[in-house]
Amino acid sequence: MARTIIGVMGAGDNATAADIERAAELGELIARRGWTLLTGGRNAGVMQAASKSAKESGGLVIGILPGNSTDGMSEFVDIPIITGMGSARNNINVLSSKVVIACGIGAGTASEIGLALKAKRPVVLLGYSREASEFFVSLNSELVTVVSSAVDAIEAVLSILEKEIAGEWKRPTRPASSKTD
Amino acid sequence: MARTIIGVMGAGDNATAADIERAAELGELIARRGWTLLTGGRNAGVMQAASKSAKESGGLVIGILPGNSTDGMSEFVDIPIITGMGSARNNINVLSSKVVIACGIGAGTASEIGLALKAKRPVVLLGYSREASEFFVSLNSELVTVVSSAVDAIEAVLSILEKEIAGEWKRPTRPASSKTD
């Protein structure tokens, strides 16, 4: 059985203190559940905070790196995936995550939410303004869950995974990427 | 001198009638300016409408296709670029466009706006609700222009290109993609 990979997406250098605090909570909670954390892999902001706490809580950490080497990688990444494809790797981040938690917002994170919804991946928005939440809910109300704490984000992930295991929700095996834009 | 490539991004099968009408206007105006149109290349929605009108107005049309072949391609595409990489090709769409015009909204288009802002490409939003406009302006107020007609979108593109030629605005040669997420 493949591990259950949960993605945490968020800003690097522009992350807020609140984003970073929530990311640290997410990393710990994901590791304690026995899930595997996936981030963009860099040693900055949300990626670094989530990776550090997941690793220190005994978890396994995947980093999907944008560059050609491990330069700038978080030292808490166990599995560095070197893509060399810049922001196009954002699509790999979301395709590889059973559920995507967006922790804070920025241009890169916005692209990841869009790509996740396009590929029919469930997205949990953590710490979003009402306006931003409403915008993403308007893109796909079924796939987007809005929460305001890391604990609630993990509950939302758990609920999605349980529904899927119970057969109450079916993940599309072939996303509509070749059909709609 | 390389051609001036202007990207028009928008929904395929879920495009609204208003989006499609505006896309047709954009295609014609882009062709008449002597610019080259770039879209996601599919024979649906905004991509099809913009490609058709650009082609019929004597323009050159590039299609950046998500699949492994030209299946489903607009018959008005002159230059099919076959990427075989699904929605990750959205990053190529925006990197290759001098200016990105987003015509209507959907998950894929939202990802393209995010990727464009991440790569420091100027984005013109056409036909957006106040809420959606404000969200994207909040991500990068310098790079986002909000307009309500195709004519105004083309004026905005022209203004950006003229500022760049005059040296009043400088396009970053190395986007921050390896630095922030």
Add this chain to the structure above:
Amino acid sequence: MARTIIGVMGAGDNATAADIERAAELGELIARRGWTLLTGGRNAGVMQAASKSAKESGGLVIGILPGNSTDGMSEFVDIPIITGMGSARNNINVLSSKVVIACGIGAGTASEIGLALKAKRPVVLLGYSREASEFFVSLNSELVTVVSSAVDAIEAVLSILEKEIAGEWKRPTRPASSKTD
């Protein structure tokens, strides 16, 4: 009708004088046929020589660039496609070419021949040693043609295109990329 795109692949900085001479001939012959040239877009070696001669012979030139900008691009490229994905763009080079002409050899070119054969694209080898030719023919004898002059390379391309138009050869619409490695 989309243009007929012919790819010319070959070394950049390590191209030999013979490779560069052949690339210049290829560019001219491709342009005179009314085909569109596709290369990796850089201002070096085979890419530069083919682009220059195609452009000077009135042809249209596509450059599929590995970086995030047009830095290092051949000044003879009309259509710069900026991929930002390094050598992974080699797959786009071959998917987008009706026929791939490999002009000289190097690590990048070897990867393009492999990717082309994997995607069932016809490949013409120009100026290869007997050993290298035999190696690639052993990978797929049906798709590989070995020639020793630019004129013969163009004849081989013409023959492939004519067979395809005549229905004597059918291009797979769905390459086996998801089935074999």
Add this chain to the structure above:
Amino acid sequence: MARTIIGVMGAGDNATAADIERAAELGELIARRGWTLLTGGRNAGVMQAASKSAKESGGLVIGILPGNSTDGMSEFVDIPIITGMGSARNNINVLSSKVVIACGIGAGTASEIGLALKAKRPVVLLGYSREASEFFVSLNSELVTVVSSAVDAIEAVLSILEKEIAGEWKRPTRPASSKTD
């Protein structure tokens, strides 16, 4: 400290019985060394055999999948990375591997060897004909090692890693992918 990832590349459906036997040996030896196995992730040929034996020997297995889902994935993959980018994912395979072992040959594997050498990754060729070995050695004699058994392949990997740790060999942090083709 990130895990030491060793890639095993080889054919899927067209793998020979000898390739599959060697792949099974490689998987076991990689796992016993405490290294992490990376393959193309499919449930066929070399990928399946290496993944199965690594997993059964207590190792961790990464699969870099070409499609949009886990359909067709080896059941022995622990970490499925879903790329949705077809054969362009071959570049991720080699960038993410400290050393690439090519076990048998095919079009996809040939592309991976080319991409590895382009990115300056060491490659160990296992079970290659003299002609094929000579061809790849001619592309980069420093980076290619030719062996004839799985045990020797693992010894070659060990030697490369030890030289790197001892500072006798330095891995380029910035591959020349943007400079040469």
